[in-house]
Amino acid sequence: MSGNHAPAVRHMKALFRVEWKLFNRIKGNYIYVVFVPLMILMAMRFVHDQLDLAGHGLDAGPLMVSTAAGILLIFSLYSSVTGLYVARREELVLKRLRTGEASDAVILAGGASLYVTVAVVQILVTSAVLSVMFDAVPRQPLAALAGLLTGVAQMTAMAAATAALCRTVESVMVATLPAIFILPMVSGIYLPREVLPDALGDALLYAPLSSTVDLIRSGWTAELGAAALLTHTALALLWTALFAWTATRKFRWEPRV
Structure with missing residues (x-):
């Protein structure tokens, strides 16, 4: 590891340990970490029984995996990190951290690192259980990995952008x-775009998180070719860059008066 990156990694580890200690103080957090995936698994089974997925040419297993991953990215990562950033700003933690050696990006990434870890573990465990439940085998693991990484980056950046809008x-x-409420409906999480009119379904591909959901699903279906994989990844990165740019310009490091 180069000397230029060593301080950043050290700061990230320190911030992770601090957030872990705070997280560990509230034992109810563990109920949330376990309860949310269990509720998703039960909901996925219920949805599978109600919808005629085969009639739309959809394989239930991959669809449920991508749906569960999308829900966890929004609820376990995005909403949690947004609240974290605002709370730490109100507590003047972010302001104090900026007086040290850590860069702004490292402060935000380090603060979010615990919830990134929680969300990734939840997604991996839930995906494994759903794969067994629906007898689905990953056929394009790199697509799923690209979806997971871009989803984490996009939701973290969107959390920072959203926190910039929050006063308290x-x-x-x-x-x-x-x-x-809206993002899951337009990004193929709650309702697959295949069941929508073609024009609407094609347009919603450009919604935030849509490309990530498609990439994760393709990890089990291998439905995306090389060109489509690059296009979806580029779209996800474009949204991530837009959210990051917004956060860079608008994020506040101390409470508003």
Whole structure:
């Protein structure tokens, strides 16, 4: 590891340990970490029984995996990290951290690192269980990995951009409502785009998180060719860059007066 990156890694580890200690103080957090994936698994089974997925040419296993991953990215990562950033700003933690050696990017990434880890573990465990439940075998692992990585990056950047809009911790719930209620409906999480009119389904490919959901599903179906994989990855990275740019310009490091 080069000397230029060593301090950043050290700061990231220190921030992770701090957030881990704070997370560990509230034992109810562990109930949330386990309860949410279990609820998703039960919901996926119910949805599978209600929908005629085969009639739309959809394989239930890969669809449920991508749906579960999308839900976890929004609820376990995006909403949690948005609240974290605003809370740490209100506590003046972010302001104090900026007086040290860590860069702004490292402060935000380090603060989010615990919830990134939680979300990734939840997604991996849930995907493995769903694969067994629906007898689905990953056929394009690199596509799933690309989806997971771009999803994590996109939701973390969107959390920072959303936190820039929040004045207080209480406002986080209102600020995250569009993503919590609208994003799953337009990105193929709750409703596969294949069941929509062709024009609408094609247009919604460009919604945030849509390309990530498609990449994860292709990890089990191998439905995306090389060109499509690059296109979907580029779209996901474009949204990530847009959210990151917004956060860079608008993010506040101390409470608003």
